Amino acid sequence: MSRPPVSLQTRLLAASVVLAVLVIGVFVALVLAASAARTATNEEARSKNVTTSALQLEKLVLDLETGLRGYVLTGNADFLQPYTSAKELLGDARRDLLARTEDEPGQQKRAVAINRSIIQYMGDYARPVLLIAKDNLGAAKDATQNEGTFRIDQLQRDFKNFIAAENELAASHKRSADTKSRHAIELGVAGSVASTILILLFGLYLSRSIARPVREAADGASLLAAGDLSLRLSERGPGEVGELTRSFNEMAGRLGETRAELEEQNAQLRESERLKSDLVNTVSHELRTPLSGVLGFTKLLLTRDFDSETRRHYLGIIDAQARRLAELIDDFLDMRRIEEGRFERAQELVDMVTLLREEAQLYSLQSPKHRLAVEVGPRPLPVMGNPDRLRQVIGNLISNAIKYSPQGGIVEISAEAENGSVRVEIRDEGMGIPLSQQPQIFTKFFRGDAAASGISGTGLGLAVSRDIVESHGGRIGFTSAEGEGTTFFVELPGANGRGGEQGNSPEQS
Amino acid sequence: MESRKTVLICDDEPALRELIRASLDDGYLFAEAGDGVAALDLAGEVNPDVVILDLMLPRLSGLEVLARLNADEQLRDVPVIVITAWNETREDVLAAGAADFVTKPFEPDRLRKAVRAATER
Numbered sequence: 110m111s112r113p114p115v116s117l118q119t120r121l122l123a124a125s126v127v128l129a130v131l132v133i134g135v136f137v138a139l140v141l142a143a144s145a146a147r148t149a150t151n152e153e154a155r156s157k158n159v160t161t162s163a164l165q166l167e168k169l170v171l172d173l174e175t176g177l178r179g180y181v182l183t184g185n186a187d188f189l190q191p192y193t194s195a196k197e198l199l200g201d202a203r204r205d206l207l208a209r210t211e212d213e214p215g216q217q218k219r220a221v222a223i224n225r226s227i228i229q230y231m232g233d234y235a236r237p238v239l240l241i242a243k244d245n246l247g248a249a250k251d252a253t254q255n256e257g258t259f260r261i262d263q264l265q266r267d268f269k270n271f272i273a274a275e276n277e278l279a280a281s282h283k284r285s286a287d288t289k290s291r292h293a294i295e296l297g298v299a300g301s302v303a304s305t306i307l308i309l310l311f312g313l314y315l316s317r318s319i320a321r322p323v324r325e326a327a328d329g330a331s332l333l334a335a336g337d338l339s340l341r342l343s344e345r346g347p348g349e350v351g352e353l354t355r356s357f358n359e360m361a362g363r364l365g366e367t368r369a370e371l372e373e374q375n376a377q378l379r380e381s382e383r384l385k386s387d388l389v390n391t392v393s394h395e396l397r398t399p400l401s402g403v404l405g406f407t408k409l410l411l412t413r414d415f416d417s418e419t420r421r422h423y424l425g426i427i428d429a430q431a432r433r434l435a436e437l438i439d440d441f442l443d444m445r446r447i448e449e450g451r452f453e454r455a456q457e458l459v460d461m462v463t464l465l466r467e468e469a470q471l472y473s474l475q476s477p478k479h480r481l482a483v484e485v486g487p488r489p490l491p492v493m494g495n496p497d498r499l500r501q502v503i504g505n506l507i508s509n510a511i512k513y514s515p516q517g518g519i520v521e522i523s524a525e526a527e528n529g530s531v532r533v534e535i536r537d538e539g540m541g542i543p544l545s546q547q548p549q550i551f552t553k554f555f556r557g558d559a560a561a562s563g564i565s566g567t568g569l570g571l572a573v574s575r576d577i578v579e580s581h582g583g584r585i586g587f588t589s590a591e592g593e594g595t596t597f598f599v600e601l602p603g604a605n606g607r608g609g610e611q612g613n614s615p616e617q618s
Numbered sequence: 619m620e621s622r623k624t625v626l627i628c629d630d631e632p633a634l635r636e637l638i639r640a641s642l643d644d645g646y647l648f649a650e651a652g653d654g655v656a657a658l659d660l661a662g663e664v665n666p667d668v669v670i671l672d673l674m675l676p677r678l679s680g681l682e683v684l685a686r687l688n689a690d691e692q693l694r695d696v697p698v699i700v701i702t703a704w705n706e707t708r709e710d711v712l713a714a715g716a717a718d719f720v721t722k723p724f725e726p727d728r729l730r731k732a733v734r735a736a737t738e739r
Binding site: 397398399400403412429 | 633637
């Protein structure tokens with residue numbers, strides 16, 4: 110069961126939002142606590158005011174009764190003074206109490222009842238008693254002792270109830286506010302603790318999921334810079350961190366591959382350098398030997414007297430050695446052309462039979478120890494190509510056949526038409542090519558044991574020959590057994606004309 | 619009455635063997651070898667007074683020929699003049715037991731003097 114990976118950015122955003130909501134919640138809870146505390150304070154003040162108002166009203170009522178009774182007992186109008194004063198204040202005091210209880214229906218009802226009782230006290234009792242007292246103090250006195258005591262007791266009970274109810278109400282409000290405040294504080298504290306824990310967890314998450322992988326990636330990059338390309342990071346990090354480590358590993362892998370490639374190229378370059386260095390030695394040796402002949406015989410001819418026959422003989426040697434120098438230089442130049450990839454291809458009709466005969470004759474003069482046997486049919490075997498280059502290939506193969514059979518012997522040179530191609534074979538009875546060296550003999554500068562055996566050459570002849578043959582659309586190869594001899598063959602596409610005709614015959618593709 | 623000295627010429631290049639022959643005074647007897655094995659065989663046969671030895675020889679290298687000549691009781695004292703186009707240093711060749719060292723291309727007179735010095739020693 111796999112979920113799509115949630116990106117690190119999303120996770121961090123979500124975590125931040127949760128934390129922000131939590132902190133706001135904590136703040137709101139604390140504000141509510143403060144608000145509840147203030148409400149409790151207000152409620153207390155209001156309740157105190159209500160109580161005060163009730164006590165004032167009760168005092169006024171008692172003043173009324175006191176003044177009334179003093180007057181009734183003594184008959185002296187001076188004693189009526191508290192009554193008069195209270196009566197003036199009574200209206201406001203009643204309205205005050207009613208106004209202050211407007212928000213509390215229970216207390217309002219009690220206040221209204223008290224108010225009605227006071228109005229009845231005034232209308233049904235106090236005023237009639239005063240009227241009676243003007244005529245009959247005794248009757249008024251009785252009325253106060255009976256009716257007044259009853260009404261005042263009743264009112265005092267009402268006030269007592271009212272105040273008790275008010276106290277009860279205040280206490281209830283206070284309890285409610287306290288509870289609210291306590292809950293809010295508890296909520297705030299819990300929220301703070303939860304926020305702290307979440308922030309710690311968030312920090313831990315950041316540290317484990319981001320800081321540590323990033324640290325590892327940084328350490329890994331340092332190791333990488335120091336050259337340790339085998340290092341791989343754990344790829345389990347969340348979102349972008351996982352991508353970072355995956356990219357890092359990919360980069361390390363690529364770097365490793367690149368380094369391996371570079372090392373390989375470097376090895377190839379070193380090998381190439383070694384071959385070039387060998388070439389310098391080879392060139393130096395190969396050029397010096399014929400040059401020794403040229404310079405030595407020239408010097409002899411210049412400094413000593415010889416008869417004309419000897420002179421001619423020496424000049425012939427100088428000529429041959431100078432030609433060999435020229436050939437060597439041609440080989441080196443051909444090698445350069447191969448390296449630079451340019452080889453001219455003159456398209457001419459070349460008869461391989463004639464070419465083989467001419468080359469065989471040329472080389473038979475150079476090595477009296479060898480017999481060069483040319484076995485060709487009477488008909489020409491034409492190919493299209495560059496006659497100088499083809500001559501170079503055949504000359505090189507004949508020269509090799511001679512060089513690598515130092516004991517002398519027969520070199521067989523044959524040519525025949527074969528499936529629209531012309532196949533030339535040059536077979537010697539020489540030392541052969543060891544099996545281990547056979548794969549390399551077309552490699553530039555490869556000379557096998559030739560140098561140690563003292564066989565001259567540049568190691569370029571076969572490489573040049575192969576290039577020429579392949580540029581003519583043909584192929585070159587050999588079979589060889591060590592100690593028995595070697596047969597090289599060259600196959601070239603036949604031009605198949607008759608004599609000097611050009612073009613392909615119908616049966617050829 | 620001085621008998622004719624025998625010079626053994628070891629070089630794989632016939633033209634150079636002829637050049638060496640032509641460079642030297644008349645009055646020497648010559649033996650010629652085209653490879654290292656033939657050189658050793660011929661040395662034992664003709665007991666030369668001096669050997670002129672190319673280092674680049676087929677079958678057996680010149681340095682190997684030099685070492686075997688030095689190891690042979692009969693041939694140990696025969697002076698060997700090394701003549702080479704290769705890049706060995708003079709010191710190495712002399713240390714290997716050669717009497718003299720001539721580089722290709724060489725002056726005919728230089729070789730003649732070297733041979734004369736070796737035979738008259």
